[in-house]
Structures are given as C-alpha cells and as structure tokens.
Amino acid sequence: MFKLLPDRPGVEPLAEALRACRTHLIWAAVFSALVNLLYLTPTIYMMQVYDRVVPTGGITTLLLITAVAVFALGTLATLDWLRTRILIRAGLRLDRQLADRILARIIDMPGKASGAQALREFDAVRGAVSGQGVLALFDAPWTPIYLLACFLLHPFIGVLTLVGGIVLVVLAVMNERDARPRLKQAHDAQIDAYSAQQAVAEQAEVVRALGMRRAGIARQLRQRRAAADRQADAQFTGGRYTGAIKFLRLLLQSFSLGLAAWLAVEGQLSPGAIIAASVLLTRAVAPIELLVGAWPSLVAARAGWKTLTDLFEGTADVDRPTTALPAPRGRLALEAVSVRLPGTEQPQVRGVTLQLEPGETLGVVGPSGSGKTTLARAVAGALKPTSGTVRLDGAEFEAREGDELARFIGYLPQVPSLFAGTIKDNVSRFAGATGTPPSEVDRLAVTAAQAAGAHEMILRLPDGYDTVLGPYGAGLSAGQAQRVALARALYGDPVLLVLDEPNSNLDQDGEAALMTAVRDAAARGAAVVIVAHRAGVLARVDRLLMLNGGAVVAEGPREQVLARMRGATSEEAAGR
Incomplete structure (x- = not known):
C-alpha cells in the first residue's frame, strides 16, 4: 500500500x-x-x-x-x-x-x-x-x-x-x-531514451570522429520509437x-x-x-x-x-546536524577502507590502511585497474567507502557537513571536470553564488591560480579570468583545463590535496608549475596525495603506496618502496 x-x-x-x-x-x-x-x-x-x-x-x-x-x-x-x-x-x-x-x-x-x-x-x-x-x-x-x-x-x-x-x-x-x-513502461522507456540522447550529445565530437553518427542516430531512433510506442499504447x-x-x-x-x-x-x-x-x-x-x-x-x-x-x-545523512569542529591541520588516516562501486561484484579497493601527517606527500602507483582512482575519490570525499573509515585530524569525514569538509580538501580529478561559467567561477568553486563578497572571490581565485602557476596563462586568454567556458570546460585545451582545475584544487589553501593524474595533459612548463605547487602546499603544512603513472611528478614525494587488485602491496618511504619494486622485478626476470 x-x-x-x-x-x-x-x-x-x-x-x-x-x-x-x-x-x-x-x-x-x-x-x-x-x-x-x-x-x-x-x-x-x-x-x-x-x-x-x-x-x-x-x-x-x-x-x-x-x-x-x-x-x-x-x-x-x-x-x-x-x-x-x-x-x-x-x-x-x-x-x-x-x-x-x-x-x-x-x-x-x-x-x-x-x-x-x-x-x-x-x-x-x-x-x-x-x-x-x-x-x-x-x-x-x-x-x-x-x-x-x-x-x-x-x-x-x-x-x-x-x-x-x-x-x-x-x-x-x-x-x-x-x-x-503501460504508463510505467512508457515512463521508463522515455527515461532510457532521454539518457541515451544526452550521452550522445555530450560526446558528439567523439561520435563524429569515429564515424558513429548513423549508428548513434539509429540507436536513438530505436529507443525513441520504443518509448513512443509504449506511450501511444x-x-x-x-x-x-x-x-x-x-x-x-x-x-x-x-x-x-x-x-x-x-x-x-x-x-x-x-x-x-x-x-x-x-x-x-x-x-x-x-x-x-x-x-x-x-x-x-x-x-x-x-x-x-x-x-x-x-x-x-x-x-x-545529508541533513544530519553536526557539531562545529576546529579547522583541521591535515592529518589523514584511512582505516581498513574498502570501496565497491554500484553495479560491480568485486571491490575496487580492499582494506587500505594508511596515515599521512601534515606536510607529507604520498604517491600512489600501480597498474591500470588497480584501484588508484577509486582510492583517490574516497580520500577526497567524492565517494563514501563501502566499509572502513576516512578521517581528517581524527574526525570521520561524515562528522563535518559536506561543503564544510570540502573547504579543507583540494581535489583534482583524473578528468578536469570544469563547468559552464567563467574561469574565475571555476577556480573559486562558484563561491560567488553562495554570497562570498566579490572582492574576496577575486583575491582567493588569483592567489590559487598563482599557486598553481596558471596566472599568466589565464591572463593570456581573451578575457582573462572572465573568459566564459562552455559545458565541461569547452574553450580550453586539455592542458589549460588541467591547470585551471589545479588552481581550483588549491583555492582556499586546503590542508589535504588529492591529485589524480595531475600531469597527464601537461607540457614541461606545466609539469614544473605542478611540482612547485605541490612543494609549496607541503611546505605550508598540507598533506598531499598524488596518483600518477609518469614518474616525474613522483620524484619528490616522501612516501609511496603501491596498489594491485585494490590491495596495498607496498607502502613506506619512497626509496624503500622503489627498492622493493626493483627487487621484485629482478626476481621475476630471473625466474623467467
């Protein structure tokens, strides 16, 4: 009933x-x-x-x-x-x-x-x-x-x-x-049709480049006809x-x-x-x-x-009242964290436990599909672990309201994920929409861009910080979008910085600016977690964590982990 x-x-x-x-x-x-x-x-x-x-x-x-x-x-x-x-x-x-x-x-x-x-x-x-x-x-x-x-x-x-x-x-x-x-079937069919149309529209360039226009149109038409037939019925x-x-x-x-x-x-x-x-x-x-x-x-x-x-x-839990806590210093702790994404049978991250002190930098490495990005999302608060706990200065993430917690975390996802709006809006996380004074937004946005080494690049754009981007950051190259996203991560001097493949689209100058930003963030006391394949950005991290199959296979000071990895590689070669 x-x-x-x-x-x-x-x-x-x-x-x-x-x-x-x-x-x-x-x-x-x-x-x-x-x-x-x-x-x-x-x-x-x-x-x-x-x-x-x-x-x-x-x-x-x-x-x-x-x-x-x-x-x-x-x-x-x-x-x-x-x-x-x-x-x-x-x-x-x-x-x-x-x-x-x-x-x-x-x-x-x-x-x-x-x-x-x-x-x-x-x-x-x-x-x-x-x-x-x-x-x-x-x-x-x-x-x-x-x-x-x-x-x-x-x-x-x-x-x-x-x-x-x-x-x-x-x-x-x-x-x-x-x-x-019949109405339920028509309703569900319409949802599927609209979702498919939106997905194709969002990836129109890829569809055109791969010659998938006719196939995409035919597929959408089939779904639309199915929805229309159910609605007509x-x-x-x-x-x-x-x-x-x-x-x-x-x-x-x-x-x-x-x-x-x-x-x-x-x-x-x-x-x-x-x-x-x-x-x-x-x-x-x-x-x-x-x-x-x-x-x-x-x-x-x-x-x-x-x-x-x-x-x-x-x-x-969204509206659950929380006690106001003091600003954290950046001490990160993961306690047996496991993550299983919806629709999957096996967890992508299995029982990860680690601690990171303020000012320390941690590099996360491992083969593709080892769970690095999923772990980064959990550390950044982007998704909730299936089991285990993520703590910041001893307090569980859930102890703080979502936006309040995010003020202390800087997150650069694998895909920059910029939004329609100005460069300043994106760097400032659209703080102006929540009533932050414009002068304060301007000051913090410029400071973050300077910390990311993106200030000069932004000034060279047609309208500088007021350059308007389309959906998904349309109007910038992949490298420019990544540098703007790095500035967004640094906005407000967060005490925890999580960077997922931050140098994947950067040239030599951009990578140098990234290294400077990481060094400066650690110097002011931020804990930094970097997921990367390219070794350049990991050259100066304090510690390394290696994942395989979602589980930690090595973790500790950088040189020790590298030596262990080299030893494992040598043993494997000798075995052949």
Whole structure:
C-alpha cells in the first residue's frame, strides 16, 4: 500500500514541505466545496423559471432570480479562479521548499541515474498539485451530494444517476488497472531514451570522429520509437476508456431528460425539473470523468513521490546536524577502507590502511585497474567507502557537513571536470553564488591560480579570468583545463590535496608549475596525495603506496618502496 509519507528516516523534509502547503490545500478544498455548491445555481434557476415565472408571467420574479443567478455564477467563477491560483502557489511553495534539497540529495545519491531523474519526478508531483489532478480529487467527494439532490428530485432520477455513476467508477477502475503498467513502461522507456540522447550529445565530437553518427542516430531512433510506442499504447488504452465514459455520460444525460419528461407527463415532476435532472446528473458524474482524464498525471505524481521518498531515505545523512569542529591541520588516516562501486561484484579497493601527517606527500602507483582512482575519490570525499573509515585530524569525514569538509580538501580529478561559467567561477568553486563578497572571490581565485602557476596563462586568454567556458570546460585545451582545475584544487589553501593524474595533459612548463605547487602546499603544512603513472611528478614525494587488485602491496618511504619494486622485478626476470 502506497503511503503519502512513509514512516522512514530521512523523509522529514517532504513532510515539512507538505505542511508548508497545508494552508493552500485547505483553502483550495474550502473553495472547491463552495464551487460545487454554487454549481447547483443553474438547476435551481431553471426550476424557478419553469415553475414560477412561466406559469405566472412574473417578469419581476425573472429579473430578481436572474440577478441572483448572475451573482452566484460570478462568485462561482471567481472562486474557481482563486482555487486554481492557490494551487499554483502551492506548487511554487513546494518548489521553494524542496528544489534545493532535492538538488543537494542528487549530488549525494549513490546511483547517478536515479538522482538525475529526481527533479523530473518532482516536476510531475508539482504539476499534479497545481493542475487538474488535485482539483479532480477535491471535486470527487461532492458526487454524493449531487446524487442526494437527484434522489430528492425523484427516486427514479437518483437510481439512474447512481447506476450510471457505478458504471463510470467501474470504467475508471478498469482504466487505472490497465493504464498503470503501460504508463510505467512508457515512463521508463522515455527515461532510457532521454539518457541515451544526452550521452550522445555530450560526446558528439567523439561520435563524429569515429564515424558513429548513423549508428548513434539509429540507436536513438530505436529507443525513441520504443518509448513512443509504449506511450501511444498507454494513450490508446486510456482513450478507449475516456471515449466510453464520455459516451455513457452523454447517454445518461439524454436518459435523464427522457425520464424526467415522462415523470413530468405523469405529474410526478414539475416541468422545471426536466432540465434540472439533466444538469444534476451531469454534475454528479463530471468529477468521475475529470478524475479519469487527470489519472495519468496522478499516476506520474504517485511514481514521482515514491522516487522522492526513496531519494530522501537513501541520503538521510545529508541533513544530519553536526557539531562545529576546529579547522583541521591535515592529518589523514584511512582505516581498513574498502570501496565497491554500484553495479560491480568485486571491490575496487580492499582494506587500505594508511596515515599521512601534515606536510607529507604520498604517491600512489600501480597498474591500470588497480584501484588508484577509486582510492583517490574516497580520500577526497567524492565517494563514501563501502566499509572502513576516512578521517581528517581524527574526525570521520561524515562528522563535518559536506561543503564544510570540502573547504579543507583540494581535489583534482583524473578528468578536469570544469563547468559552464567563467574561469574565475571555476577556480573559486562558484563561491560567488553562495554570497562570498566579490572582492574576496577575486583575491582567493588569483592567489590559487598563482599557486598553481596558471596566472599568466589565464591572463593570456581573451578575457582573462572572465573568459566564459562552455559545458565541461569547452574553450580550453586539455592542458589549460588541467591547470585551471589545479588552481581550483588549491583555492582556499586546503590542508589535504588529492591529485589524480595531475600531469597527464601537461607540457614541461606545466609539469614544473605542478611540482612547485605541490612543494609549496607541503611546505605550508598540507598533506598531499598524488596518483600518477609518469614518474616525474613522483620524484619528490616522501612516501609511496603501491596498489594491485585494490590491495596495498607496498607502502613506506619512497626509496624503500622503489627498492622493493626493483627487487621484485629482478626476481621475476630471473625466474623467467
């Protein structure tokens, strides 16, 4: 059974957001009640015209009841407009309450695909709250009121409405039963198609260079067609039920007119009740028809809400309050750290234990696939170990809030991963967006670029620090992007520096600047971890750690580890 707010840890922000919208929803429900009562106006007006005005020729009475009807209908239109505006504002408040928290959870979500979909799911929820879905739910409870009015008009009219309503409900239930799996399949197929399109767009240059345009287009078209076919199947199914419901409603309206006319001929109803019977029956079954039409959006919102609850439950630690700790000095400790990435069976890092003091430099080496990059990501706080603990000055990484921890860590990933924005934005980690004074951002960005030896290079760009980059740092060469990413890692003088293949795209001058930056960072007391294949950047590290198969095979002072590696190589050669 689906619960709006499951009793699970981590979903508290969702409850807070709903409470923030509670007043809007209450007023929308009140206005819906008034609107549905005022929908009786045409029925009462017609009965008065046929039963009082026509027989007596009372023009004054006609004018008076017409004025009352106009006022009532005007009030109805105003209230209907107001409840729509209230629900739109409820959707906006929901967005203000949750959008930033969802974005924060997406960043910490272990599964990228589910995280990337979360905002789209949230938009489905917000659309249902501010659209016809909630209005249909608010109008549905008033069907019994109109049914009662039909019985008061005449029992036969009430029975006709009741039977017709039951048939419509059965059709609605059948529609939901048949549409739910089809809508889910269409929804999942659309997600797959959009993901594939985005992946190809992000790697368009590689696709063109490798002659994969036609293959990529054919693959995308297959996925789009599959998604479109599933969506069409769901729409065809829903269309059949919608058409049947509309036919039945029109048939009921006609039957109600005929039945009321027969009752009027028999003297059991007044002539005014003939039209009133049709109007009442229409209003009694209209919420059911509206609910059927809004059902796909309600199903999408239900699925979206479940995705959000799973997302918040899976990232419950994000909002966990933490005690403010003093700034660390840079003492790093790994205690039996193991990492197994999602979707893999074997861990990429196995039981790594090490300690690094402030000012020490550690080089991490090993063959491709040995777990070096995964270890660097764990040390940088980019991913959480599957088991074991990473500590900074004795405190677990989780003891500090994510952004607070990141202030003390400088991370240069294997791929520079720059973002759309200016050079200054990228170097400063977009600090200006969080309210840091522009003068402070400028000063720290320039200082970091100078420490990375990238200041002169940046000044030679067309607009210097204000040069605008495209997505993924488009506009810079690979070497330039790596030097800007190094400056970003050094921003704010972090006490822990993690550099993954920092010289892979650097020329001789860039590598010299890198070595200077590492030496200066260590001299001011930062602990430095460097993952590298090329030996040049490891020439001056204090210690080496060698990985193989995710496990540590050697660790200690640089010369000792190198001697051990040379000895192992000699023994292997002798064995041959």
